[in-house]
Amino acid sequence: MLHLFLKIVEHVSGQENVEKILRKLDNTITVLQNIRWNTEVVEEMPVFNPLILHVETNALQEYQRHVNDILSDETPLSELLDDTSSSSPIAILCVLTKQFYMKKCFGRLTDDEKRTAEAIGGIVEKSVLKKEVKDIIELVMGQKDFKHGIFNLSEATESPVPQIVSVMIHLATIIVMNNQENTAWHKQLFCPSSVKFELSADLPPLIQDVLKLIWYSCLTCSYAFEFADTKSLEKITSESTENLEEYLRESLENSWTCLHDLLEINYFDMCLLLHEFLFKSKNLFAGKADECKHNFSEQLIHEHAVILEDVMGNRMQIIHEAKTRFAHMAVSSFFCAFHEESQRKVLEKAFNEFSKSWNEIRSTLLNLKEDLNDSGDKATNVDSMLIHSLSIQDVKYEHLINFRLDDDWIDYCQCETRYGLGLKMNFYLDMIEKDMEQDILSGKEISRNHVQNILPEKIKTAIRLQTSRDISTVSQLLTHTGMTLSLLRKKGPGSGSVDISIRDYLHNLKHITGMSSTVIHSLFPSDIKISHAVNLYQWLEELNGDSIIDTLEDEYRIKLQDNAIQCLHMAKQYMDHLEKLDHPLKVFAHRCLSVTGNTIRHSQPLNEYLANKDLWWQDDLKYDEDKKIERIVVVADGVFKSLEELLSPLIMVENIYYTVQFLTEAIKETKQKEQPFFNMEQPKVEKQNPKKEHGKQVIRKMKKRL
Structure with missing residues (x-):
């Protein structure tokens, strides 16, 4: 309970304020008097060690050691500061800021620490460090006062002031450390009136608030460190501003309050996020990016916004990791x-x-588990492995109890010769998975063991009609047909008729599949046999691929180049062969482009992917080995045509949408040309004008009456 209570206090007030709050409750909650408070973990975090993210542990320890030994030996630290090849400025600033400045939030400096600070100040003054770096060190060491009162830290300082100061020191340091003085942020720090900072109204409120906070922080640093003239700062404030220091303080605190209300987290966690943002965007602040950021352009603001979206989108993970770096x-x-x-x-x-x-607890739990399992088996008198049943649709990796190595997978493994005398094997698991998918779903093994027939056209018509009423029909049929193929491969057709309907086959195995008969009967027409299963699945892939192509992203809708279109027009002279491309193109879309995060390269020729025989109807694609150079050919009426003749290498994967459109139009055009030939002998029927016919009938009636 005490731990939970402490977590709630930390969440509401921030980690640095837990001790202050709970000390006030000592008399009310007496158990709190027994807590030994330690600030070492908090002091190491970025809130009170603003530059820790920029310094490696080894360098930090080395500088820390030399700083602690400064009263006895000044030489090592002096040599390090004069070594221009090292990361001395950021490392020494990190150590000094934490040990002599931010530490004031937890207590006053001792006499030894003050003497150490004076000694370090003398060494820094003689070093080759930049003037601006020396100015920052002089301020954090207390040898000179900050011009702005917000930087006067002590034990009495309340949040969010320590967090505001921590972020400002981090910001000023990464801007000062670079040598490119023509960047936007460098100008903002040293000559604020020379740049204009404007944010687009299109930016999300969160990003606007953070960037405003950083901008006000930069202005305050410019004033507090005396990097810019006061008059230069007054030019960018409103005319009604009477006290520049108060204006900057209020603007900063208001920015932090707005962000605090928006994020609904404490100031300590906010500070952690802002340090993470500054660290990840240090190249933008320091001007080390590829583009010249000499002004606050839309591009610079956008690049900041991208990093901010990443940080804020993962804010809970970042906060958690910052507090648990000692977990490993x-x-x-x-x-x-x-x-x-x-x-x-x-x-x-x-x-x-x-x-x-x-x-002891772990051992006891394991023993209890074994006793419980044994007593359960004895009570039921049934082997525990037999009482556990699971639907195929719910099977997961941990349920696997048996494994058999297939000889076909040897193609996808390789001996590791560096270890174990070649006994260690490396497996290409992705390729094995794809091979299993093709073997099970595309029906290679089933076709070898069970006769497969072509799906009748009337069944296709019935499925198309069903799909027009319910779009999900194709995906449901794909799922259940795939399940049928898996069962057929594993269990065979069963003890009944060799060629029973898929509907009856699944009904007989519903104790394994867990599917209801109603679902099975509503999906599969009664005349679809298991001998149609492979052909049905391949045709359903084509149907689904057709739908996928209509909904492809823009990256697959790049228009064909003129020379690629010309190649397709030339291929129309082999229309019988060209028509056969329709199926593999749509199956390729179904298998490869329907999955987000696929590994398909957009700029690769489409015909390289279509060279896979598993995408085609059987016997439509062959590998012509009669030639000295092996080539892939499409077969129509016994005539071979190279795949490259039909689908030029100029056509890329990114052109697939317009390629399928071209092919569809070409097939439609061919059928329209063939249509008059069949209707040529039909007799012409003279169309009757309904008005004339009605008039004739009226005249006949009048004649009869007369």
């Missing part, structure tokens, strides 16, 4: 982080007790 730390390393011997002993004792208790 070894226990011994965690203990070493505590410098006091008494603390380490307490933690070691607590961990040993926890480890012992955990192992």
Whole structure:
């Protein structure tokens, strides 16, 4: 309960304020008096160590060691600062900001720390560091006061001021560290009146609020660090502004409050997110991106917005990771982080007790599980493996209890010769999966073991009619036909008729499939036999591919080039062969383009993908091995035509939409030309004018009366 209570307080107030709040409750909740508070973990986080994300652990430890030894030996630190090839500016700033500036939020500096700060200040002054870097160090070390009062930190400073200051130091540092003074953010920091900052109204409110916050932070740094003249700052504020310092403070605090209300998280977590944003967009702030960002152009704002969307979209994960960076730390390393011997002993004792208790609980649970399983088997008198039934549709990887290596998969494995004398095998699992899919669903093995017939045209007509009423019919038929093929491959046609209907076949196995007879009967016409299963599945792939092509993304709707269109027109002289492309194109769309995140390369020739025989009707595609150079040919009426003659290499995957459109029009045009030939001998029927016929009838009636 205490742990849950602490988590709630941390979530509401921020991690840095937990101790302050709970100390006020000591008299009310007496158990809180026994808590030993430690700020070491919080001090290491980006909120109180603003530059930690930019420095590697080894470099940080080296600088930390030299800083601690500065009173006894100044040489190592002095040499490091003069080494222009090292990352000394950002590393030394990281150490000094945490140890001598942000630490003021937790307590005053000791006399030794003050003497250390003075010694470091003297070394920095003599170093070859940039003037702007020296100015920042001088301020964070306390040798000079900030011009803006918001930077005066102490134990009494309340949120969100420490978080605001932390973000501003991070921002100013990454801008100052670069040598490109013509960038937009560098101008904003050193000459604010020379650049214009405007945000488009089209940007989401969250992105607008964050970018405004960063802009006000940059202005405040410019004023507080005295990087810009006060008059230059006054030019960009409204004429009614009387006190520039108060104006900047109010603008900053209002920006943080707006973002706080929008995100609904505490200021500590907000600060973590902003540090992550600054770190990920450091190239934009430092001007190291490929494009010249000398002004706040739409492009620069857009690039910031893209990074912001990523950070804010994953904000809960970023916050969690920032607080649990020690999760993968070894226990011994965690203990070493505590410098006091008494603390380490307490933690070691607590961990040993926890480890012992955990192992006992785990062992007890395993024993209880075994006892429960054994007693259940004895009570039912049935083997536990037999009482567990599962529908095929619900099978998952963990349910697999048997595996058989197929010789066909040897093509997709390779011996690893570096280890184990070639006994280690590497398997291309993606290729094995595709091969299994083709083997099971496309019916290679079924065709070998069970006679397969062509699907009658009347059945196709019935399915088309059913699809026109319900669009989901094709996808449902694909699913259930695929299940039929899997069962047929594994169990065969059963003990009944060799060629029973799919409807009856699935009905007989409904105890395995878990499907109701109503669903089966509504989907499959009674005259679809299991001998039609493979042909039906392939035809359904074509139907579904036709629908997919109509809904393809723009990346597959690139128009054909003139020379590619010319090649297609030339191929129309082989119309019998060209018509056979319709099926594989649509099956390719069904199998490859209907899946998001597919590995299909848009700029690859389409005919390279269509060279797969599994996409075609049987015997429509052959590998011509009679030639010295093997080529892929399309067969129509015993005549061979190269696939490249019909589908030029100039036609890419990205052109598939217009390629199918061209083919559809060509087939339609051919059928229209053939139509008059069949109707040529039909007698002409003279059309009767209904008005004239009615007039004749009236005249006849009048004559009869006369």
